[in-house]
Amino acid sequence: MKQKNKRLLVLTLSLILFATGSVIILTNLRDNLIFFYSPSEVMEKKIKPNQTIRLGGMVKEESLQKKVINIDGRSLEEISFIVTDFNEEIKIYYIGILPDLFKEGQGVVVEGIVENNGIFNAKYVLAKHDENYMPPEINDIESIKDRRNDI
Amino acid sequence: MIFKFANPLKFQKLTDSIQPFVSYLALILLILGLFFGFFMSPPDYLQGETVRIMYVHVPCAWFSLMIYSVIALCAVFAIVFKHTLAYIISRACAPIGACFTIATLLTGSIWGKPTWGTWWVWDARLTSELILLFIYIGLMIIHNSYDDKSKSDRYASILALIGVVNLPIIKWSVDWWNTLHQPASISKFSSPSIDSSMMVPLFIMTFSIFCFFISILLIRIKGEIIQRKIDVLRLNQLK
Numbered sequence: 001m002k003q004k005n006k007r008l009l010v011l012t013l014s015l016i017l018f019a020t021g022s023v024i025i026l027t028n029l030r031d032n033l034i035f036f037y038s039p040s041e042v043m044e045k046k047i048k049p050n051q052t053i054r055l056g057g058m059v060k061e062e063s064l065q066k067k068v069i070n071i072d073g074r075s076l077e078e079i080s081f082i083v084t085d086f087n088e089e090i091k092i093y094y095i096g097i098l099p100d101l102f103k104e105g106q107g108v109v110v111e112g113i114v115e116n117n118g119i120f121n122a123k124y125v126l127a128k129h130d131e132n133y134m135p136p137e138i139n140d141i142e143s144i145k146d147r148r149n150d151i
Numbered sequence: 152m153i154f155k156f157a158n159p160l161k162f163q164k165l166t167d168s169i170q171p172f173v174s175y176l177a178l179i180l181l182i183l184g185l186f187f188g189f190f191m192s193p194p195d196y197l198q199g200e201t202v203r204i205m206y207v208h209v210p211c212a213w214f215s216l217m218i219y220s221v222i223a224l225c226a227v228f229a230i231v232f233k234h235t236l237a238y239i240i241s242r243a244c245a246p247i248g249a250c251f252t253i254a255t256l257l258t259g260s261i262w263g264k265p266t267w268g269t270w271w272v273w274d275a276r277l278t279s280e281l282i283l284l285f286i287y288i289g290l291m292i293i294h295n296s297y298d299d300k301s302k303s304d305r306y307a308s309i310l311a312l313i314g315v316v317n318l319p320i321i322k323w324s325v326d327w328w329n330t331l332h333q334p335a336s337i338s339k340f341s342s343p344s345i346d347s348s349m350m351v352p353l354f355i356m357t358f359s360i361f362c363f364f365i366s367i368l369l370i371r372i373k374g375e376i377i378q379r380k381i382d383v384l385r386l387n388q389l390k
Binding site: 004007008011015018019022026030033034035036037038056098099100101102103106109124125126127128129130131132133134135136 | 193194195196197198202205227230231232265266267268269272273274275312313315316320327328329330331333334335336344345346348349
């Protein structure tokens with residue numbers, strides 16, 4: 001019985017030590033573990049120009065614009081929209097195909113570089129899905145907002 | 152009470168009577184769950200039909216974590232009490248858990264392409280789930296890498312305990328860090344953000360996969376017990 005208690009003690013102590021170590025490492029690595037920065041964090045951090053970062057937030061309502069531009073004689077559709085965390089806003093420019101679930105008022109993660117003039121040039125745009133699942137019939141804005149407020 | 156069934160022989164008698172029952176239950180629930188998932192539940196307002204992948208993905212993800220918890224609990228019992236049944240159960244669990252983890256990653260990837268626009272990203276949730284798969288594979292490798300089973304069992308239970316750190320990371324990664332993966336829809340503290348019509352197939356599938364897990368686990372435990380008996384007989388023959 002004594003041997004058992006000893007093993008249990010050693011086990012508990014080493015697990016506590018190991019867990020504490022992991023917590024310290026994980027808290028210090030936060031900047032490397034997060035998948036994207038919020039607009040506020042980008043503004044705070046003074047991101048260097050031409051550094052690739054990921055930015056995530058909500059696509060601001062009625063901010064999506066599409067216009068045709070000419071680059072090297074080819075006409076391309078340039079998409080621009082504003083990503084917001086309801087505190088700071090950053091305008092995104094993107095040439096390419098948007099994912100199907102990209103929508104105003106929905107979450108989005110963009111990867112790209114902030115250029116010298118403060119413009120965010122996106123290379124990739126990913127739609128971020130939230131945790132709400134519901135049938136199409138009750139898809140009126142109010143019910144979605146109610147659900148969000150509940151959480 | 153528990154230790155009464157911790158005797159491998161008595162345990163085997165018990166499992167032999169339960170095994171066919173849970174197997175049929177798993178099959179019936181699977182058919183029912185898939186029927187509800189495909190035909191009796193609505194598409195999502197945003198994702199459309201791809202939401203149905205959830206009915207496989209979410210239960211698999213839950214059980215990839217739950218099976219690891221079982222292994223970790225067995226590891227504690229194995230190290231402290233040196234009980235054979237704990238070694239046997241953790242040995243039986245590892246490949247099943249690995250399969251559920253693979254299923255989680257694959258179905259998640261298939262869902263991610265139409266929803267997010269990418270098959271894979273290195274966010275905290277996806278990466279920690281991949282690490283879980285590597286830990287499972289590591290356990291399986293250790294289980295089979297020594298001729299002396301007691302040695303491999305001991306080393307495997309140490310790895311199993313170290314890997315426990317990964318469990319809370321997987322569970323709460325979506326809350327601790329910004330991830331592309333959405334936070335949990337079902338939690339203890341708030342009403343679920345999944346519509347009730349979609350909860351029905353999700354829960355039937357969860358119970359089906361639970362029964363499936365128990366069924367496979369019992370078969371594997373039985374095989375492991377027989378294997379150990381053969382080992383003992385062989386050893387006696389050599390003497």
